[in-house]
Amino acid sequence: MLEAALGLFAGASFFLPRLPGFFGEYLGLTGARLDGAEMLACGLATHYVPSAKLSLLEATLTCRVASSTSSSCDFDSTISTIIDEYSLKKSTLVKKCLSKPTMEEILSDLEEELAKANTREAGDHNEWLAATIQSLKKALPMSLKITLRLFREGQVQGIGECLFREYRISCRVKQGKISKDFREGCRATLSNMDKKPKWKPSKLELITDHMVEHYFSKLDGDDKEWKEFKFPTRSKFPVFANSKL
The missing domain is CATH 3.90.226.10 (2-enoyl-CoA Hydratase; Chain A, domain 1)
Known part of the structure; x- marks a missing residue:
């Protein structure tokens, strides 16, 4: 909201x-x-491919991966490279x-x-x-x-x-x-x-x-009904000895 x-x-x-x-x-x-x-x-995702390009991405992945006979390391690199081709770049x-x-x-x-x-x-x-x-x-x-x-x-x-x-x-x-x-x-x-x-x-x-x-500005002093926030002290909470919780 x-x-x-x-x-x-x-x-x-x-x-x-x-x-x-x-x-x-x-x-x-x-x-x-x-x-x-x-x-x-903002760094919360690695790639972003617009919906309009998803079918092209899928087709390219299917084609290139099916013909690939490289090692696992190269395979991962190939996948990443293909996605990069269809992904939008960061905007400033x-x-x-x-x-x-x-x-x-x-x-x-x-x-x-x-x-x-x-x-x-x-x-x-x-x-x-x-x-x-x-x-x-x-x-x-x-x-x-x-x-x-x-x-x-x-x-x-x-x-x-x-x-x-x-x-x-x-x-x-x-x-x-x-x-x-x-x-x-x-x-x-x-x-x-x-x-x-x-x-x-x-x-x-x-x-x-x-x-x-x-x-x-601080709340203390100008109105008795409004006080500064205070974290409760740990002593106010019960302590359970040998608790498995």
Whole structure:
């Protein structure tokens, strides 16, 4: 689910930012699901062959393997070489656009790439760019800025630090002191389902660094009902001696 469409934010700030090529930022900001080419680009697959080429790949494999009398090592190499012939190569488009330091620059680069793509036959690139831009423009601007910062910092932080920050931001979102857009997002997406949320602030450029910083600030001190997350100590759990579990 696209959390930014609800006025929330994307979690998983420990492992998603560790995907290569800024695919973590792409998934967190857009809520997209990876297709074959994107799985290949972020290192989660070794090859990607478009559906239209599968029958040709099968025929080539059948023909060459049937006529092959080489050793097992060469046989494996032959298989890999054949698949490489029909496989798409990694795209650098996600890395190029999503590597920018701010949401404003990311969106600007995507729109610039789409304008360039429209002047030539770019095929899937046009469709991907248009869908990504549309998704970002529909999302809550505040959520996008929070998620981007969360992911960039999560690249160099441990899982404990990431969990602390995600809990803290969740509490700040529910408090609604800067914005009540979480309720508005739930209304537009889950309740009334009119898909027309009225975000406040409504644009990226209206959101200051100070506003974003509020969501990352500690909870202790400003409200007794909201406390910092604490991991339970091990002593609170029962210890089973000689347990076979």
